[in-house]
Amino acid sequence: MKHIKSHIKSVIFLCFLIFVLKGNAQQLDVLINEALDNNPEIQKFELQYKRVSEKVNEVNTVPNTEFGVGYFVSEPETRTGAQRFKVSAKQMLPWFGNISARENYVSSLADVKYEDIVIAKRKLMSSVSQSYYRLYANKAKQKVLTENINLLETYETMALTSVEVGKASAVDVLRLQMRQNEMQQLKDVLQQQFLAEQTNFNNLLNRGNDVTVNVVDSLMIPSEDFDITFEKLVLHPELLKFDKLYQSIEQSELLNQKESSPMIGFGLDYINVAERPNMDFSDNGKDIVMPMVSVSIPIFNKKYKSQTKQNDLQQQEITAQKQERLNALETLLDKANNERISARISYATQTKNLQQAKDAEDILIKSYETGTIDFNDVLDIQELQLKFQMNQIESVKTYYVQSTIINYLIQ
Template sequence: MKHIKSHIKSVIFLCFLIFVLKGNAQQLDVLINEALDNNPEIQKFELQYKRASEKVKEVNTIPNTEFGVGYFISEPETRTGAQRFKVSAKQMLPWFGTITSRENYVSSLADAKYEDIVIAKRKLVASVSQSYYNLYANKAKQEVLTENIKLLETYETLALTSVEVGKASAVDVLRLQMRQNELQQLKDVLHQQFLAEQTKFNNLLNRENDVTVYVVDSLIIPSEDFEINTENIALHPELLKYDKLYQSIEQSELLNQKESSPMIGFGLDYINVSERPNMDFSDNGKDIVMPMVSVSIPIFNKKYKSQTKQNDLQQQEITAQKQERLNALETLLDKANNERISARISYATQTKNLQQAKDAEDILIKSYETGTIDFNDVLDIQELQLKFQMNQIESVKTYYVQSTIINYLIQ
């Protein structure tokens, strides 16, 4: 029941993400699908999987048939005549079940390779989402800077009026102008960073670098987080890959046991015999046909014993690697969850501080109406307000980026 509730909350959260992105010309889920279809890394892993699958046909064969032809330069004489030439054919056959074991082994390697595709797709979804949220945060910060520049222009107008009536100095005007220059510089730098991130985003989708990415206008943190089911992490493809690698070693050992068995060979020799001149008897010039059966026995089998030991050691290594990766994923999940909680706390604090900064701004405006205003206080409040707005945007971005990491780990 608890798992069902967790799943429902996850679905609600994903629906919420789609809802907040509506109205945007390029929704995130559409962009993700485009990336999955066009990303060259995904295509690379898919081709590797197809190549690994094709190897099943390669191993479904028996050893080459051996043919031999010999000509007697000095023809040996026999009772029935001189031997002229010899033709032979030989076919070795592996022990029963060896070919099937080879197919199972290669198929298990292909299954492990398939997990690379699943992992790459998950990572791509996370990368596209995180890049998208970086673009959103950058754009939102540029808009905040634009608003603050306009606000400083309003204050500059007030300062010029105050200078005319002798209630402010020209220095106040210059300070306001310098502050505007600083904010414009920050905005220009952000714009360049946006272009760099946009190039990264377009490369993830394998399209031209200068394609404009339109991000959502606003994002909000949902009122409630979806529940994290830590048990799902055990089913993560990064861990399932280790299970399939372990199984491939089991198949490798079965194949090793089969290959350590004897091989059976069947052959046929044909010797052409010429007739003896001036002689008349029933077998004169009769050709020789000789069927043969051979057995190849691996008497010196240290190779196979060593392979068995190597397989056992490799299975132990894979078990240790899986546990190491599980610990790393659990650490990453816990970190992402804590940082997401911290982002929610930070967002609430910045919202409260921002409201108080706006209240202080209103007080300053009312002070101007009474004939007194301290433009140093104006700059201080404006700087605080900008800081809170930037931190608020960063908190929203962090929340969604960490949610993306959580989804990568447990969905």
């Protein structure tokens, strides 16, 4: 298992090198390591790998030794005396190379299970990362809503002042309060969604559902994207698993050929002979010892020919499945890449719009100083600003989630 752990550690380093999160928040790579150590699904695959590997010792055996004991109820008479009982032993041995073929076949099955471990760990790393980024987006949206609620409270104070001097109506104040209520509702809903996602995250780490997950305060889209090499896709463990399956069928066919070979048996019969009474000769009562050699020949070998045909068809099936999965992974990689590019474009647009919304907000504040503020414009600008902020957070989340998918596919 040591080579599995070292491989996974290198994958973690490659996959999340650009996602090291600094500050007081919990480090994502630390949480991933905790998930890899504690996740029951990973433990299940590791136990399956150990179990299949142990089968090598099971198949490294020869058929059972046969022992037999017989007693002559009616003792047959021979020249040297009456036969009383018979003891026999027999051992069949497989053809040369048969046991090695079994070991190679079982080892090839263990290699397939090893790829299951690698795939499961990659998927877990991706799931933990994506859940973490969803928690970040949720917290960031709650923070934005809190800021906007506080901003509306400031506008409400301004509106109340304007009502006192006759420059605004009580309706404006009510509209601002209703907008605050809507935002508080959105925030409360987000809090419940955060708890649900936190439960999902903690289950991935196989720990208590009430454990608090502290996420990073802010994430920015990096100035440049890391390179995407589609050629690396052919080395993905999901595809390597098909190669290992193909090789296991090859080993199965080699084993089939060995099992269609004869088996050789060696044995020994011992027959106890009683002395003939009132007779005196050299072999009187001499026991019988008879070594034996036997050969088991599969004359009717239709079974083995059928197995060969099945193996050939199964290899063709695996080749088709591998190509099908490769096409699916290529589609997924291309989609993730395009969505990541779209997230970057959206982030830039939302940043620009947000700056313009803040400029409009500054103009409104200056208008208030001159006594000409329109609180309908205040609500419109505030609604636009909230929309841009939410979209900006969603773009950041999308960028990192898609990057996680890309990492799963090519790292």
